[in-house]
Amino acid sequence: MAESGGGANLAVLEALDSARTQMYHMKAIVIAGMGFFTDAYDLFCITTVSKLLGRLYYSEDGATKPGTLPQRVNNMVIGVALVGTLMGQLVFGYFGDKLGRKRVYGITLVLMAACAIGSGLSFGKSPRAVMGTLCFFRFWLGFGIGGDYPLSATIMSEYANKKTRGAFIAAVFAMQGVGIIFAGLVSMIVSGIFLHFNPAKSFKEDPAGSTQQAADYMWRIVLMIGAVPALATFYWRMKMPETARYTALIEGNAKQAATDMTNVMEIQIDAEQEKLAMFKAANDYPLLSWEFARRHGMHLIGTATTWFLLDIAFYSQNLTQKDIFPAIHLTDKAENVNALKEVFQISKAMFLVALFGTFPGYWVTVALIDKMGRYLIQLIGFFMMSVFMMVMGVMYESLRTKQAVLFALLYALTFFFANFGPNSTTFVLPAELFPTRVRSTCHAISAASGKAGAIVAAYGVQSLTLNGQVKDIKKALIILSITNMLGFFFTFLVPETMGRSLEEISGEDGNAGIGGGASPGPAAGPGMGAPDMSRDDKIPVSSTEWQSSMHA
Numbered sequence: 001m002a003e004s005g006g007g008a009n010l011a012v013l014e015a016l017d018s019a020r021t022q023m024y025h026m027k028a029i030v031i032a033g034m035g036f037f038t039d040a041y042d043l044f045c046i047t048t049v050s051k052l053l054g055r056l057y058y059s060e061d062g063a064t065k066p067g068t069l070p071q072r073v074n075n076m077v078i079g080v081a082l083v084g085t086l087m088g089q090l091v092f093g094y095f096g097d098k099l100g101r102k103r104v105y106g107i108t109l110v111l112m113a114a115c116a117i118g119s120g121l122s123f124g125k126s127p128r129a130v131m132g133t134l135c136f137f138r139f140w141l142g143f144g145i146g147g148d149y150p151l152s153a154t155i156m157s158e159y160a161n162k163k164t165r166g167a168f169i170a171a172v173f174a175m176q177g178v179g180i181i182f183a184g185l186v187s188m189i190v191s192g193i194f195l196h197f198n199p200a201k202s203f204k205e206d207p208a209g210s211t212q213q214a215a216d217y218m219w220r221i222v223l224m225i226g227a228v229p230a231l232a233t234f235y236w237r238m239k240m241p242e243t244a245r246y247t248a249l250i251e252g253n254a255k256q257a258a259t260d261m262t263n264v265m266e267i268q269i270d271a272e273q274e275k276l277a278m279f280k281a282a283n284d285y286p287l288l289s290w291e292f293a294r295r296h297g298m299h300l301i302g303t304a305t306t307w308f309l310l311d312i313a314f315y316s317q318n319l320t321q322k323d324i325f326p327a328i329h330l331t332d333k334a335e336n337v338n339a340l341k342e343v344f345q346i347s348k349a350m351f352l353v354a355l356f357g358t359f360p361g362y363w364v365t366v367a368l369i370d371k372m373g374r375y376l377i378q379l380i381g382f383f384m385m386s387v388f389m390m391v392m393g394v395m396y397e398s399l400r401t402k403q404a405v406l407f408a409l410l411y412a413l414t415f416f417f418a419n420f421g422p423n424s425t426t427f428v429l430p431a432e433l434f435p436t437r438v439r440s441t442c443h444a445i446s447a448a449s450g451k452a453g454a455i456v457a458a459y460g461v462q463s464l465t466l467n468g469q470v471k472d473i474k475k476a477l478i479i480l481s482i483t484n485m486l487g488f489f490f491t492f493l494v495p496e497t498m499g500r501s502l503e504e505i506s507g508e509d510g511n512a513g514i515g516g517g518a519s520p521g522p523a524a525g526p527g528m529g530a531p532d533m534s535r536d537d538k539i540p541v542s543s544t545e546w547q548s549s550m551h552a
Contacts, residue, residue, distance in 0.1 A: 040179025088146020093444020361419025381421010
């Protein structure tokens, strides 16, 4: 039997770990990544139109100021998709382990496409009815988005070789950055087209809003476009075979696993049905067991807390962009532009921040994650985010009135270190740390913790900054700085996974596994991983002996 890091691994898994990077890896990144492109587009395009919704549905003819969404309605429109995402992560993550990654993978895309279209078709006789319908569809949109997190991460980690696994998983997640860019770009293009036929006037010149009908079409089109990438990749997702790790280790079919991987990748694999039975018996413990708690309990706490703290800061920055943009002179006051012009300016500002601040960080992570490691990148990211947010919070009044360029730079750098940092690594680590039997579920729990943080951002930080008061935004930035520093310290619960096979990391191959801390060196002792075994004990002659050696 092939060995990995001192543990006994299966040939099919060893072949995947050592396979050269090839076209199928690239194809898998695109197929899984388009899901994240869609996720990000659907979640963040609402930022470009939320002010528009207020002007359309909460403003009367002859009003002296443009309408705004009531705080409760704004929180619902922004936050309901995040609540749906949290629930979808837990549900799809669980079924990804129980029914298979592939079996539930296509359902998420269908749900996302249908609900993106439904969001754009939100109609009603009153503002309340329109917003209620919109919230209904965005909840289920979020539910589908939630399923994409654990399934995409798990599928990519189980296909990848151990040398470039971090870069592959990070590349899937990096499509989120592309999605955010397109959320701004598409909103900018659509509003720009309507503006061409409705020359911009200020609200003061046109309080009744002659552009109202055009604006109503505009936000619906932007939301419905989110269905396009989901539908475009559905066929290819259905063509992907189940991962070899799931087929072998969960379904117990080594022959099918070898056949599937031989068909799609240029590798030859021998089936090892007898050895597979012993391998499965050694790792047959559920999530809610002392064995899991002993081996991986602290890891799960680490991945869940860091993702929770990161998303409080990350989603606060994204969701409150429209309030910070005027402070750095990227947008005009609402009274000075009509509804379509305001959307155009918000979209343009969001596009520029994403292109120069958000997007580069993702791809720097892809380039360096298998050289620097996950642990160090996460520590650096949390620390730098905390520093920049504290500076912006303490100096907010001076920055917004006298040093707009510096303010914009600090704001962009915060996004850069979020993505060259914990926003990427918190996605990668849960896909690597946990055993195959519960990998999707554990990733789902970690991701759901993140969405709980995003909900705190939407209902807490968003509420704090809704009125755009200087003191409120200043207070929010300082709170977010402290939140990032907490994330820095909770990172110490998460181990380094770089350069190891998934089975070596989790201890599934008979290794001791890895403990907490940064060291990528020797495995941890019995306190965090499975008990170590001598070389002679690593390949027992029977299933009974295998289990005895694991639990001695």
